[in-house]
Amino acid sequence: MKKVITLSLLTMLMASATASATSINLRHEFIPEKDDLNSRHRDRMTIAHTFNNGIGISGELKWGYAEDDLDLSQLRSVGQEAIISYNYKLTKSLTIQPAYGLDAGDTSVTHKLNLKGTQKLTDNWKIAARYRYGYKNVSLAHTDNSHYHQINLTSGYKVGDFGLGIDFEFKLEQEKSTGYKGHNDYLNLVNFTADYQGFESGWIPFIELGMVAQNTDKDTPAPGKDEYVARYRVGMKYNF
Template identity: 60%
Template sequence: MAITATAANAASLNLRHEYVPESGDMKSAHKDRLLMDHRFANGIGISAEVKWGYNSDGLDFDNMKSGGHETKVSYNYKLTDTFTLQPAYALDSNSTAITHKLDLKATQKLSDDWSVDLRYRYGYKNNAESSIDSHYNQLNLTSGYKMGDFKYGIDIEYKFEQSASSGYDGDNQYLSLVNLSAEYSGLESGWRPFGEFGMVAQNTDKNEAGKDSYEPRFRVGVKYSF
């Protein structure tokens, strides 16, 4: 989960499938994404993420659609052997909007196996189908712990929306996500399978604005570094 500057180049692939079950007026959804990133020896990192989904609420490969793409540039500034700051900028684009994301992440390495991150994000969305743009602030507290060939993580996300109409239960400040993850790195091939389970604030009532319920989200995927 934590990324620190290294003395050598590092690149990785991350292929992930996501499933959100049906709840209320919210239909079930399958989504996929492929993330490719590279970290140079000087601490600069670049990444590209392509996303796709499905026109139906099932996993129908004949009805796939683009989910947009995201590009990101970041820099790891290692203040001490155990503390790293990472400023970053990401451009997330799809058919309905372009979102600019400005991040600042602090990583504290507590031991060789345990790290904690705190990330602040400012997001600004330019809507293509509306003249009304929006913005948000977001905090993510994450932690990862390695035990042998297994790595476990938690991500807690808190959001400050522009208005209560896009928040949770009439409040523009709300807990947006709690996500648990597990990863296995013991395969000789170098591929690392992983799984995630999260509870996400969702809008399950089409007659109400904003989020009204916390619903489960399941993710599985594989990673590879080279």
């Protein structure tokens, strides 16, 4: 399955590269050590394109490090994701986007069904809401498949050459054991974003600061997430 996903991703990336309007997103993610939670570095590259007929495709490649230190000699693949979507403008300011994503890792494949609505309030301010149903198919022996529901509420505002945003992510897990402090419905993430869009070259640097639910106590009798931990991201975006 992983080889099939990788081939599909490469096909999508080549198709996007030949299109007239494509975006690329390169970013590095860092979660610091917290109690029993080891520090973690991750890198991602996303290439996406939306065609004139409203159909969108994107491919994302993910890398991590074997010892969770920033050591390029230990760089390894930790998955890839392919997404197909359709953008339908209900009005001049309201867009609806259904999408399907296939997220593949070494031991699992997650199917993601999304429905997103984006409302443009002014030329500089927009809000969005997205619902996701995720189904995780695990290939490990003695490990059950699982599913979840997720809602993201976001807002973005542009001030001059700067863009600011916030994202609230709520999750409803299948089991309380994978939730937050014994609850299967919880706030999973609060994420703040900022970017600079003033370079003539078209490159857009950005930073993100999030607080994400994590399991920091491996010995607790109630497994699951128990603390909110900082998550830092820095990257570059480019449209061409």
